[in-house]
Amino acid sequence: MRQTQTSKSPWANCRIGITGANGSLGRALTNKLREKGAVIIGLTHGEVPVHDFPEEGPQEWVKWSCGQEVSLESTLAKLDILILNHGINPKGSQSQNDLNNALEINALSSWRLMECFEKHAINQNKVEKRKEIWVNTSEAEIQPALSPAYEISKRLLGQLVSIRWSNLKSNQQNHFTIRKLVLGPFHSELNPLGIMSANWVATQIIKQAEFNLNLIIVTPNPLTYIAMPLTELFRSIYSQLMNKYFQNN
Numbered sequence: 336m337r338q339t340q341t342s343k344s345p346w347a348n349c350r351i352g353i354t355g356a357n358g359s360l361g362r363a364l365t366n367k368l369r370e371k372g373a374v375i376i377g378l379t380h381g382e383v384p385v386h387d388f389p390e391e392g393p394q395e396w397v398k399w400s401c402g403q404e405v406s407l408e409s410t411l412a413k414l415d416i417l418i419l420n421h422g423i424n425p426k427g428s429q430s431q432n433d434l435n436n437a438l439e440i441n442a443l444s445s446w447r448l449m450e451c452f453e454k455h456a457i458n459q460n461k462v463e464k465r466k467e468i469w470v471n472t473s474e475a476e477i478q479p480a481l482s483p484a485y486e487i488s489k490r491l492l493g494q495l496v497s498i499r500w501s502n503l504k505s506n507q508q509n510h511f512t513i514r515k516l517v518l519g520p521f522h523s524e525l526n527p528l529g530i531m532s533a534n535w536v537a538t539q540i541i542k543q544a545e546f547n548l549n550l551i552i553v554t555p556n557p558l559t560y561i562a563m564p565l566t567e568l569f570r571s572i573y574s575q576l577m578n579k580y581f582q583n584n
Contacts, residue, residue: 345545347372349464352414354378354448355421356393359523360471363537364418365393371541376410380421401444404451411448412455418469419445424525425484434484441488445470446495449513453499456511465509469544470496471516474554477562493517497567500549501574512549516540517563519554530555 346368355361356377365375369390377383377393380400397410411417422441425433449468456466475486476493496515503511521536522529536553543551550567552560 344371349373349415351416352376353418359533361420363533367537401440404447411452416467417452420471426482437484437488442492457507467512469514474519497570501571514549517552
C-alpha cells in the first residue's frame with residue numbers, strides 16, 4: 336500500500352486538473368501528486384480508464400474535446416492547479432491535416448484553457464490560495480524533435496506562454512502563477528525512443544515546483560539549461576520594449 340506524504344506538502348488538499356492524464360507523464364504526475372495529498376481530476380478525450388487499485392489514478396475524471404474548452408468552465412473554476420499536458424506527435428508527417436491537428440491540439444486548445452483558467456483565477460474575490468497553471472511545452476520549443484508539425488505547435492505554445500508571462504500585472508501575479516515545463520525526450524506513446532522514464536521526469540518536475548521555479552527544465556541535454564533561460568530573457572525584453580513603444584505612440 337502506497338503511503339501518502341501529506342506533511343508539509345504544498346500540494347496537500349489541492350485540487351489539480353491534468354490534461355493528458357492517461358498518458359505516461361500524466362499517470363506519473365497523478366500518482367506522485369496523490370502521494371503528496373492532492374486530489375487529481377483527470378481531463379481526458381478518450382474513455383475513462385478503470386484502475387485496479389483505488390490509490391492509483393485520478394480520483395475524478397472529466398471528458399472534454401478540443402474546441403469545446405468552454406464545457407470545462409465549471410471544472411476549471413474549482414481547481415487550484417491546472418496542468419496542461421495533452422498533445423499529439425504526427426512524427427515526420429507534414430500533411431495539411433496533421434499540421435492543423437497539431438496546431439489545434441498542442442497549442443490552440445491549451446491557449447484557450449489557459450485563458451479560461453486565468454479568468455477564474457484573477458476574478459476570485461479573495462486570494463486564499465494562489466492558483467497555478469503548468470504548461471508542458473517540450474524541449475521541441477527550441478530545438479528539432481524530428482517532427483516538424485510537433486515542433487511548430489510547441490514553439491507556438493511556448494511563445495504564447497512567454498508573452499503571457501511578460502504581460503501579467505503585479506496584482507494579477509498575486510492571484511495566478513504560470514510555470515513552463517520544458518522537457519527532454521522521455522519514454523511514452525508519443526516518443527517510444529525517449530531515454531528518460533516518465534516517473535523520473537515527474538519527480539523532477541515536482542521537486543522544481545516545490546522550489547517555486549517558474550521555468551522547469553528536465554532534460555539530459557545541458558545546452559537546454561543555457562538556451563531556454565536566455566530565450567525567455569530575450570522574449571521578455573522584446574515584449575516589454577514593444578509594450579513601451581506602443582504605449583508612447
